[in-house]
Amino acid sequence: MSRIWVLGAGQLGQMLKHAGMPLDLEVCPVDIESEETFPLELHEQVTAEREQWPDTAATRQLAAHPGFVNLNTFPILADRFTQKSLIDKLELATAPWRLVEADTTADGLHQALGERVLLKRRTGGYDGRGQHWLREPGRDAIPDDWHTQAIAEQAIDFDEEVSIVGMRGDDGQCHFYPLTLNLHVNGILLGSVSPLARLAHLQAEAEGMLGKLMNDLDYVGVMAMECFRVGDHLLINELAPRVHNSGHWTQAGASVSQFEAHLRAVAGLPLVKPRVKNLSVMVNLVGTERDNGWLAVDGAELYWYGKEVRPGRKVGHINFCLDSQAETRSALDRLEPLLPASYGPVLDWLRSQLD
The missing domain is CATH 3.40.50.20 (Rossmann fold)
Structure with missing residues (x-):
């Protein structure tokens, strides 16, 4: 072994x-x-x-x-300054941005980036943490401890949030999963659906962008790229050099999950293009107590993490990969009364993607 x-x-x-x-x-x-x-x-x-x-x-x-594996990649992608610098070097589309330096002012950022500017901590910060909005030109101020510790991004009026997960072997061979449509609430991913035929025309663009990044880094394993869809094009939001929450649907919906794909690459085992079984839906379980009633919902595949339940904490997820969209819609209907009321809009959004 x-x-x-x-x-x-x-x-x-x-x-x-x-x-x-x-x-x-x-x-x-x-x-x-x-x-x-x-x-x-x-x-x-x-x-x-x-x-x-x-x-x-x-x-x-x-x-x-x-x-x-990939030891030298982590410091590059863990720091949003060096990550954004890499994206720019490769001439890939991303939101206009600036480094928040010691003498950077909020007025200067508004002049460069517009009325709405999002500060992001260079390191750490996820699920909506480590962010600070500048929305009032002439009245905003950069918090003192954010100078030299953050980047500033122009707010993007995007149409949707999508992601793509790809894999690369040490021989340079790359394969990709189809684009995933994601719903974030307060910065936390709560629902995903993939594949969607209406996003298929963006697949080649997404693969080209992520493939270029993985090749430049000589990356081995699975990497995720979160993007904004703006019309018929993509802007890179952030990169994750690892398996990713938005790829959890692959556990039910693909012949090779993102987790198996990462292990195959790291271990030097053959990589193959994953075969997608059916449309899949993932419901992220955040800050909610376990309910064994979920297991009685037809087609529900529960992954419970065994963590202490706290507000805002990811504690599990449920995948569905059923034979028809009608069956998926029915399963979501049965799941809804077993989740907190706050999940109503999330399930409504998922159902809307099945139409």
């Missing part, structure tokens, strides 16, 4: 472990806070479920291992 170590033991690491079992890969997620050391062998591989990690005995050991 080959062994792959995962820096991070959250739900992504656990789902990688689950995906490794049919391949006879022993996947070992490691708690980033651990001060233990582990029996890594020289021939084994190391990957990560996250872009950043603290300095602990465990992370030092894994990061020093010669088999840490």
Whole structure:
């Protein structure tokens, strides 16, 4: 049995472990806070479920291992300044932006980027965290501790939020999943649906953009690219050098899930273009207690993370990949009374994509 170590033991690491079992890969997620050391062998591989990690005995050991795949990619993509700089270098479309330097002023950002400007922390910040809006020219101010620690982006009046997940082997071979349409509420992904025929004309553009990025980085594994759809074109929002929440539907809806694809690439196993089974829907479970009634909904595939339930925390997801859109709509109807009332608009949105 080959062994792959995962820096991070959250739900992504656990789902990688689950995906490794049919391949006879022993996947070992490691708690980033651990001060233990582990029996890594020289021939084994190391990957990560996250872009950043603290300095602990465990992370030092894994990061020093010669088999840490994509080690040099993480600092580039974990910092929004170097990530945006890479996108610009490759002449790929993204929102106009500026580095927030020590002498940058809110008025200067408004003059350069427009009336609505979004500040984003260079590192950290996800699910809507680490962001600050400037919406009032002449009255705004940049918080003191954001200078040199953030970038500023022009607000984009986008039509929809989409993402694409791709995989690349160490021989440069790339394959992609179809575009996924996503719904975010307060910065947190709550629903996804893929594939949609009306997005198919954007697939080649998305693959070209993500493929160019992965090739430039000599990346091995799965990478996700979140985009804004503006008319008939895409703008890159952010990149994730790992398996991604918006690719969870592939567990039910594709012949090879994003988790298996990542492990295949890291382990040097053959990569194939995933076959999509049917239209899939993913409902993200955020800050809600488990209800075993979900398991009685026809077609529901529950992934419960076993984490303490807290407001705003991702604690699980449910996938549906049924034979018809009518069956999917019926399943969402049955699921709705088993979720908090706040999920009503999310399920309405998902149903609207089935029309």
